[in-house]
Amino acid sequence: MRSYLISAAVSLCALAAPLxxxxxxxxxxxxxxxxxxxxxxxxxxxxxINALFRGDQxxxxxxxxxxxxxxxxxxxxxxxxxxxxxxxxxxxxxxxxDRIAYDxxxxxxxxxxxxxxxxxxxxxxxxxxxxxxxxxxxxxxxxSGQGAAPFKxxxxxENNIKRHRQFAAQLDIAIARFREGMKSGVTQPKLVVRNVIxxxxxxxxxxxxxxxxxxxxxxxxxxxxxxxxxxxxxETTAAVRDAIFPAYLRLRDFLRDEYLPVAxxxxxxxxxxxxxxLYRYLIESNTTxxxxxxxxxxxxxxxxxxxxxxxxxxxxxxGFKGTLAEFFDDQRTNSRFKFASKEExxxxxxxxxxxxxxxxxxxFSTIPKTPLEIRPVPQYREKTDAGGSYNQGTPxxxxxxxxxxxxxxLPSRQKPESETLYLHEAVPGHHFQISLAQENTALPxxxxxxxxxxxxxxxxxxxxxxxxxxxxxxxxxxxxxGLNDEMLRAMRLVVDSGIHAKGxxxxxxxxxxxxxxxxxxxxxxxxxxxxxxxxxxxxxxxxGQLTILKLKAKAQKTLGAKFDPKKFHAQVLMTGAxxxxxxxxxxxxxxxxxxx
Numbered sequence: 001m002r003s004y005l006i007s008a009a010v011s012l013c014a015l016a017a018p019l020x021x022x023x024x025x026x027x028x029x030x031x032x033x034x035x036x037x038x039x040x041x042x043x044x045x046x047x048x049i050n051a052l053f054r055g056d057q058x059x060x061x062x063x064x065x066x067x068x069x070x071x072x073x074x075x076x077x078x079x080x081x082x083x084x085x086x087x088x089x090x091x092x093x094x095x096x097x098d099r100i101a102y103d104x105x106x107x108x109x110x111x112x113x114x115x116x117x118x119x120x121x122x123x124x125x126x127x128x129x130x131x132x133x134x135x136x137x138x139x140x141x142x143x144s145g146q147g148a149a150p151f152k153x154x155x156x157x158e159n160n161i162k163r164h165r166q167f168a169a170q171l172d173i174a175i176a177r178f179r180e181g182m183k184s185g186v187t188q189p190k191l192v193v194r195n196v197i198x199x200x201x202x203x204x205x206x207x208x209x210x211x212x213x214x215x216x217x218x219x220x221x222x223x224x225x226x227x228x229x230x231x232x233x234x235e236t237t238a239a240v241r242d243a244i245f246p247a248y249l250r251l252r253d254f255l256r257d258e259y260l261p262v263a264x265x266x267x268x269x270x271x272x273x274x275x276x277x278l279y280r281y282l283i284e285s286n287t288t289x290x291x292x293x294x295x296x297x298x299x300x301x302x303x304x305x306x307x308x309x310x311x312x313x314x315x316x317x318x319g320f321k322g323t324l325a326e327f328f329d330d331q332r333t334n335s336r337f338k339f340a341s342k343e344e345x346x347x348x349x350x351x352x353x354x355x356x357x358x359x360x361x362x363x364f365s366t367i368p369k370t371p372l373e374i375r376p377v378p379q380y381r382e383k384t385d386a387g388g389s390y391n392q393g394t395p396x397x398x399x400x401x402x403x404x405x406x407x408x409x410l411p412s413r414q415k416p417e418s419e420t421l422y423l424h425e426a427v428p429g430h431h432f433q434i435s436l437a438q439e440n441t442a443l444p445x446x447x448x449x450x451x452x453x454x455x456x457x458x459x460x461x462x463x464x465x466x467x468x469x470x471x472x473x474x475x476x477x478x479x480x481x482g483l484n485d486e487m488l489r490a491m492r493l494v495v496d497s498g499i500h501a502k503g504x505x506x507x508x509x510x511x512x513x514x515x516x517x518x519x520x521x522x523x524x525x526x527x528x529x530x531x532x533x534x535x536x537x538x539x540x541x542x543x544g545q546l547t548i549l550k551l552k553a554k555a556q557k558t559l560g561a562k563f564d565p566k567k568f569h570a571q572v573l574m575t576g577a578x579x580x581x582x583x584x585x586x587x588x589x590x591x592x593x594x595x596x
Contacts, residue, residue, distance in 0.1 A: 083113070
């Protein structure tokens with residue numbers, strides 16, 4: 001989201017004023033970067049949790065306003081003011097890099113503003129929490145001592161206590177927003193509500209002592225006095241016991257007793273009042289392209305068919321005599337493809353990381369300085385979490401990037417998907433894309449720390465295609481695992497659009513995924529319920545990947561022997577996450593310049 005700052009408007013007025021020694025005319029480049037800086041600073045003030053994730057501690061005593069009308073109003077005004085200010089800057093007077101920044105800022109702000117119109121707010125704001133991205137899923141991790149919030153000083157602990165009480169208040173605001181949706185007839189599906197209730201029940205059942213919130217109390221930094229330790233322990237425990245857990249109970253009871261009975265039965269947006277209009281917006285905001293649901297669905301069917309042909313070739317290569325569906329079943333049930341223990345799963349990913357590190361320099365000229373850690377998904381969210389995920393580190397390396405692997409229901413996890421999962425979530429996927437942008441201080445903050453799903457997930461899926469030059473998937477079963485993961489992203493185009501535009505049921509979507517891939521049922525259920533919770537997000541992977549692959553093929557064909565993958569990857573990555581139209585224009589210009 002963009003920002004609003006009065007000083008930006010004042011500076012623009014100065015451009016039109018008579019030229020005096022006290023009011024020099026700013027160059028377009030200076031005006032542009034001032035707008036970027038002012039907008040970013042105002043955004044961090046409105047949304048201080050974003051600063052915390054960056055490692056910026058200036059607003060660390062604040063969680064921010066997550067759900068209120070006032071917050072949405074402020075974001076909308078900020079977008080409108082930013083676009084007005086941007087319109088006063090002569091793009092033709094900017095250099096090539098600043099034009100990319102200009103175009104990215106413009107497109108990002110336009111997309112954000114589209115989602116903040118009064119019509120969209122009536123459909124989005126009254127459904128403030130889901131089981132995949134609701135604050136109850138990420139706030140415990142932030143506060144656990146292993147997440148974004150630091151716990152190095154007494155002030156860090158005191159800020160954490162302040163955020164705890166603010167978090168409890170935000171959950172009460174969420175209840176009020178849910179009540180608005182009950183009155184207007186815009187509700188979450190019952191499935192999503194039940195999943196949120198289950199998450200809250202799990203956290204409540206563990207009690208204060210079993211919660212992630214006591215993590216920082218178990219390992220105080222050296223130098224803390226016994227008096228401070230005792231005080232901080234008492235105050236933290238009180239905030240969790242007297243604020244967070246009562247708020248959990250209020251939210252759980254409200255959802256169970258009042259909201260669930262009136263929540264909608266149909267899982268797709270097609271069943272919700274205003275849902276088709278919202279889905280059109282979500283397709284564009286996630287892919288950065290104005291695509292129709294029908295186009296997305298057809299593209300998905302085409303990709304599913306292509307990948308199935310490659311899977312058939314692997315099946316033949318390993319000498320499996322049955323059908324592809326039987327081969328899938330063998331992958332799901334054969335013990336040779338299972339992890340014997342959670343420790344083996346961990347060690348497998350560590351070994352893969354070491355192998356990738358040996359070859360990654362052949363494809364990339366810049367390696368992130370931010371360290372990477374490999375950890376299991378925390379227990380409180382593993383049941384509904386994806387098979388793997390990534391949490392960004394800080395640009396200074398003080399907090400590492402983290403690749404999370406999910407060992408829940410271990411028999412459902414498959415070894416042949418390990419290599420491609422690591423390429424996607426860790427190196428050279430999300431860890432490279434996010435860290436290289438954050439570490440590039442030459443970029444304006446919104447390009448270092450912002451982005452869009454199509455680029456971020458498109459890059460991570462593209463990273464999976466680098467298996468061969470990185471020496472991965474030499475075993476045909478691992479290669480089949482790579483195809484299985486690509487099939488997942490292709491099926492997402494079919495299933496997400498099927499659910500939200502064509503009325504597919506949950507069970508119909510799960511059956512489709514099990515029929516066309518070797519994924520386990522636990523994963524298929526989690527995936528489908530994810531698409532139900534956050535419509536449109538899953539479309540971005542394939543759309544982004546196909547865009548990057550198209551641009552790479554164009555560059556290889558045009559440049560021939562001059563094509564250098566290191567230079568191509570630098571062009572894609574080193575200006576942050578770009579909208580697809582901006583990325584295409586940038587690579588086209590690079591190709592015209594001879595790929596230098």
